[in-house]
Amino acid sequence: SVASDDQKFCLTEVLDTFKLCLSENKEVYLEQYVAGWRGLVKFLNSLGSVFGFISKDAVNKIQVLVNYLNGENGSQYITVQSMVKYELDNELVDLTKRGSHPESGCRTLLRLHRALRWLELFLERLRTSTEDSKTSVMCAESYNESLALHHPWVVRKAAGMAFLVLPGRPAFFEVMNVGPPEQVVAMLGEALPLISEVYQITEELYAQHLLLDLP
Numbered sequence: 001s002v003a004s005d006d007q008k009f010c011l012t013e014v015l016d017t018f019k020l021c022l023s024e025n026k027e028v029y030l031e032q033y034v035a036g037w038r039g040l041v042k043f044l045n046s047l048g049s050v051f052g053f054i055s056k057d058a059v060n061k062i063q064v065l066v067n068y069l070n071g072e073n074g075s076q077y078i079t080v081q082s083m084v085k086y087e088l089d090n091e092l093v094d095l096t097k098r099g100s101h102p103e104s105g106c107r108t109l110l111r112l113h114r115a116l117r118w119l120e121l122f123l124e125r126l127r128t129s130t131e132d133s134k135t136s137v138m139c140a141e142s143y144n145e146s147l148a149l150h151h152p153w154v155v156r157k158a159a160g161m162a163f164l165v166l167p168g169r170p171a172f173f174e175v176m177n178v179g180p181p182e183q184v185v186a187m188l189g190e191a192l193p194l195i196s197e198v199y200q201i202t203e204e205l206y207a208q209h210l211l212l213d214l215p
């Protein structure tokens with residue numbers, strides 16, 4: 001499980017959760033995926049209340065998926081693969097425009113999936129950054145290459161303003177609570193291939209079923 005409230009927060013544990021997402025035959029466990037996001041949201045909240053509008057949206061989406069997991073058809077939601085099959089087979093997804101299934105598991109997870117790409121890009125920049133690199137710039141660049149492509153102007157504007165108040169690289173590393181910079185870099189080097197694999201597997205699954213533009 002991710003760090004509990006009385007423990008000091010450590011980002012290693014959160015990123016480790018994504019390791020547990022992959023089954024032996026490379027399916028993505030929804031419960032672990034959601035647990036990983038819970039940890040990330042917790043981390044985001046520890047950076048300050050300006051990020052509240054971002055974490056609120058992520059929490060909403062996490063909750064939608066948890067409700068499916070705990071619902072009467074929970075057994076269909078064990079993996080992302082089984083979720084996609086179940087929702088498509090039963091016509092539970094709005095494919096071209098919002099209709100009777102505005103909160104399908106498929107469209108909800110897609111939003112987090114796009115955000116995972118942002119995370120991958122951002123952590124890779126953080127990993128290869130130098131002491132004088134700016135977190136706000138690394139964050140904005142990663143955002144512009146990923147999530148921003150799917151966001152309307154107002155959201156991009158608000159996100160851009162939030163990035164400006166991100167703590168600088170030293171303070172950011174501090175909040176990650178992983179250890180000295182060398183250790184942060186090593187930890188990221190280990191975690192990133194796994195995050196990347198989870199992302200790739202989901203991306204290919206969604207591409208295969210033509211789900212990458214779900215409304």
Ligand code: 1PZ
Pocket residue numbers: 040041043044051053054057058111112114115118139143147155159166215
């Ligand atoms: C460390 C700095 C954190 C920066 C996080 C970068 C992401 C900025 C995203 C800004 C989105 C804010 C508001 C929500 C917008 C929603 O409209 C969209 C689309 O959902 P829809 O409207 O279609 O239901 N939501 C998203 O794109 C999901 C965003 C999740 C962001 C999670 C970030 C977690 C960060 C972890 C930090 C380590």
